[in-house]
Amino acid sequence: MSTPKLSSKIWNFFTINAEDESKANCDVCNKRLTRGGRNARSYGTSALINHLRSFHHSEYDEYTRSTEPQTKER
Numbered sequence: 206m207s208t209p210k211l212s213s214k215i216w217n218f219f220t221i222n223a224e225d226e227s228k229a230n231c232d233v234c235n236k237r238l239t240r241g242g243r244n245a246r247s248y249g250t251s252a253l254i255n256h257l258r259s260f261h262h263s264e265y266d267e268y269t270r271s272t273e274p275q276t277k278e279r
């Protein structure tokens with residue numbers, strides 16, 4: 206039960222930097238983003254979500270659709 210779980214769908218679009226876990230790379234434009242403060246507890250996905258929303262509209266749209274409760278299939 207010690208495996209870290211990346212449950213957020215945001216990780217479909219970003220990869221955590223292997224050398225520095227406070228950073229994440231955007232899979233779309235390869236830009237390196239910071240995930241928050243220095244403390245692992247402050248790592249969040251909001252900066253990543255903001256990046257998608259600002260730069261990658263179609264990916265952001267895909268992300269928001271994947272996180273919405275599936276009330277309607279189509």
Ligand SMILES: [Zn+2]
Binds near residue numbers: 231232235260261
């Ligand atoms: Zn990007």
